[in-house]
Amino acid sequence: QLQLVESGGGLVQPGGSLRLSCAASGFTLEYYAIGWFRQAPGKEREGVSCIGSRGGSTNYADSVKGRFTISRDNAKNTVYLQMNSLKPEDTAVYYCAARTRYGSSWPFDPYEYAYWGQGTQVTVSS
Numbered sequence: 001q002l003q004l005v006e007s008g009g010g011l012v013q014p015g016g017s018l019r020l021s022c023a024a025s026g027f028t029l030e031y032y033a034i035g036w037f038r039q040a041p042g043k044e045r046e047g048v049s050c051i052g053s054r055g056g057s058t059n060y061a062d063s064v065k066g067r068f069t070i071s072r073d074n075a076k077n078t079v080y081l082q083m084n085s086l087k088p089e090d091t092a093v094y095y096c097a098a099r100t101r102y103g104s105s106w107p108f109d110p111y112e113y114a115y116w117g118q119g120t121q122v123t124v125s126s
Contacts, residue, residue: 004022004096004117005024005025005117005118006096009093009094013125014086015085017082020096022034022079022081024078024098029072029077029079032098032099034098035048035108036070036096037097037108038095039093045110048081051072055072063089067086069084070082081094081096092121094119094120095116095118097110
């Protein structure tokens, strides 16, 4: 079964850091651009960051620019999201997905992504 598995979430105080991991199961990540999305209670899923298959192209939502960094290690078949200076509004379930379609110029169109993981909960609270 082709699937992505997220890990690294947890409870952290405002201003703290977490590193999320997105590992592939059943396929090789290196051929895909990977996106991180998040969904807070009562809100729509939103794109957070994405990275090209070779790692040379990255995009960030305005709300996380300067605080989050996406990277990938194709040898480990894993993509990472380093989250610093976390805020309560970053609280959400974080998902990763592989981009399989390129019909949209918008890098965070969820319909262009597949192989969604189950998500990992990030809670930022004092």
